[in-house]
Amino acid sequence: MSAATSLPSAGGARISPIALRWLCLAVLLVLWEIAPRAGWVHGVILATPSATLMGGLAEWDLFAAALAFTFGEIVVSLAIAYGIGGTLGLLIGLSPFGRRAALPLLSSFYALPLVVIYPVMTAWFGIGPASKVWFASLYGVFPVILATAAGVQLVDTRLILMARAQGARIWPMMTEVIVPAALPAVISGLRVGGALVTVGVVVAEMLASTDGIGFLITQNRTMFRTPQVYFGILVVLVLAGTLDTLISRLERRASRWRPRQDDSHE
Amino acid sequence: MSLHLADRATPSPAMAAVKPEIIVEGITHSYQTGRGPVLALKDIDLSIAPGRFVGLVGPSGCGKSSLLMMMAGLTRPSEGRVIVRDAPVTSPAPDRIGVVFQESSLLPWRTALENVAFPLKLRGVPRAEREAKAEQLLHLVGLKGFENRHPHELSGGMKQRVAIARGFCQDPPVLLMDEPFAALDEQTRMTLGDELLRIWDQHRKTVVFVTHGLTEAVYLCDEVVVLSGRPGEVLARIEIDLPRPRTWEMMATEHFGRLRERIWSLIRTQS
Numbered sequence: 001m002s003a004a005t006s007l008p009s010a011g012g013a014r015i016s017p018i019a020l021r022w023l024c025l026a027v028l029l030v031l032w033e034i035a036p037r038a039g040w041v042h043g044v045i046l047a048t049p050s051a052t053l054m055g056g057l058a059e060w061d062l063f064a065a066a067l068a069f070t071f072g073e074i075v076v077s078l079a080i081a082y083g084i085g086g087t088l089g090l091l092i093g094l095s096p097f098g099r100r101a102a103l104p105l106l107s108s109f110y111a112l113p114l115v116v117i118y119p120v121m122t123a124w125f126g127i128g129p130a131s132k133v134w135f136a137s138l139y140g141v142f143p144v145i146l147a148t149a150a151g152v153q154l155v156d157t158r159l160i161l162m163a164r165a166q167g168a169r170i171w172p173m174m175t176e177v178i179v180p181a182a183l184p185a186v187i188s189g190l191r192v193g194g195a196l197v198t199v200g201v202v203v204a205e206m207l208a209s210t211d212g213i214g215f216l217i218t219q220n221r222t223m224f225r226t227p228q229v230y231f232g233i234l235v236v237l238v239l240a241g242t243l244d245t246l247i248s249r250l251e252r253r254a255s256r257w258r259p260r261q262d263d264s265h266e
Numbered sequence: 267m268s269l270h271l272a273d274r275a276t277p278s279p280a281m282a283a284v285k286p287e288i289i290v291e292g293i294t295h296s297y298q299t300g301r302g303p304v305l306a307l308k309d310i311d312l313s314i315a316p317g318r319f320v321g322l323v324g325p326s327g328c329g330k331s332s333l334l335m336m337m338a339g340l341t342r343p344s345e346g347r348v349i350v351r352d353a354p355v356t357s358p359a360p361d362r363i364g365v366v367f368q369e370s371s372l373l374p375w376r377t378a379l380e381n382v383a384f385p386l387k388l389r390g391v392p393r394a395e396r397e398a399k400a401e402q403l404l405h406l407v408g409l410k411g412f413e414n415r416h417p418h419e420l421s422g423g424m425k426q427r428v429a430i431a432r433g434f435c436q437d438p439p440v441l442l443m444d445e446p447f448a449a450l451d452e453q454t455r456m457t458l459g460d461e462l463l464r465i466w467d468q469h470r471k472t473v474v475f476v477t478h479g480l481t482e483a484v485y486l487c488d489e490v491v492v493l494s495g496r497p498g499e500v501l502a503r504i505e506i507d508l509p510r511p512r513t514w515e516m517m518a519t520e521h522f523g524r525l526r527e528r529i530w531s532l533i534r535t536q537s
Contacts, residue, residue, distance in 0.1 A: 162371035165338055166385045166436065167360035176384075180375045 047227040056231025070212040077133045077197045081140035089148025110142035127208045136200030140193040147189020151182030187251040194247050198240045286313035287472045293346035308497040321483035322476045324493030325536045330476045334442050338365045364438040366429050368445045372417040378428050379413040385436035403431040423454040434469055443475045459486055484525050495536040
């Protein structure tokens with residue numbers, strides 16, 4: 001079996017990159033299954049994929065409820081991060097003063113390890129969902145602001161001049177010229193922001209919480225229920241992956257100057 | 267039709283009595299640079315009668331494009347003012363003044379049709395109505411069948427056709443054109459010039475046409491205003507008394523050559 005799979009790659013460029021990617025994944029999965037069974041790694045440190053799935057699915061109700069809770073927190077945080085980040089980014093990107101004063105400041109904030117202020121947030125908002133939402137929103141807002149501000153500055157000034165000559169005032173200028181032109185850059189910011197929001201929510205749940213996937217992972221870890229820990233991690237990965245896929249699909253749509261975008265005359 | 271054209275053939279004496287559509291009054295413009303102020307335009311006075319096709323030529327950097335931007339209300343002159351249709355121009359006035367820009371200023375995320383309809387969309391004209399008009403104009407510039415193409419799918423010449431169609435779709439009495447054919451190759455430029463005259467004949471407007479091309483200026487215009495090098499001043503206003511409609515054969519005539527030569531000799535002494 002292993003000899004057969006290694007043959008094509010040895011033979012040269014006959015295997016496609018996509019197939020190779022899946023192959024790597026499969027090999028990894030097999031190694032993961034074998035390692036604890038063969039005694040290379042202790043079972044408490046690494047649970048096999050089969051044990052992970054069985055352990056997790058046996059408590060699926062628990063995980064599903066926690067997933068729904070976490071998902072809710074992520075959605076609210078995303079709405080806040082995108083809303084505030086987009087608006088601030090637009091304002092900062094459009095004003096020369098904002099660009100010079102706020103942008104360097106925000107960039108350095110972005111570089112800070114914001115996790116350190118999470119304890120402060122629990123003091124302000126308690127250990128319920130509010131502290132998670134605020135922390136994750138703060139965590140995810142910076143890339144959105146920075147990407148939006150950068151995107152706005154990339155707008156072709158000739159288009160702005162043209163729209164001005166047509167008498168466009170602030171609002172049509174935004175909706176017809178600036179936002180569509182900045183959209184591809186903005187969406188890449190949404191992608192990074194989305195990932196950070198997910199991280200923010202889960203990490204916050206791990207640190208101090210009473211519900212959610214992050215809480216479940218921590219709880220199972222303290223009880224040495226390794227398969228359930230790994231199942232929780234798997235759930236988070238799937239959640240983050242799904243979110244990223246959704247946003248990158250949006251990205252592709254926005255950057256190929258969409259043949260049909262807002263048509264309503266059908 | 268022929269009567270109408272015969273009328274156009276004898277412009278200047280009759281035009282003098284008509285109330286001007288565009289008046290440029292004592293425009294002087296200077297701007298700041300790192301090495302101090304630069305005087306770009308000096309004491310420009312012009313008056314342009316309705317329905318005239320007027321060219322604006324001059325050496326590079328003479329401020330002809332700046333002057334056009336002032337006529338459009340996009341730039342404020344340091345001194346003086348522009349009056350279009352009896353009202354001063356202090357900000358863009360799309361109902362009175364349209365602008366066709368040098369390079370493609372089309373919205374890349376919009377189709378050709380949506381780009382042409384854009385001025386009407388800004389004015390709140392309903393979609394069906396504005397797109398019907400835009401379609402008509404796209405056909406007029408020879409782009410039937412390209413309605414749903416995006417700018418990146420069009421050639422440079424086609425993009426400028428769309429930009430011209432947009433200018434006419436906006437339908438202002440005054441159309442300012444800032445080197446609209448500068449980025450095009452010679453053949454496309456000539457073809458588009460003819461097209462422009464044909465459309466202009468159907469939708470008569472007062473046109474101010476900034477260009478580097480002297481042949482183009484003589485071929486298209488009723489009158490060519492020659493600006494001097496910096497600071498730009500009006501050197502001469504040359505009446506192009508070639509009959510309309512203009513034809514290719516006219517370019518080979520001695521008269522055409524003399525007109526072109528007059529403009530060139532004025533500009534040559536400047537640079």
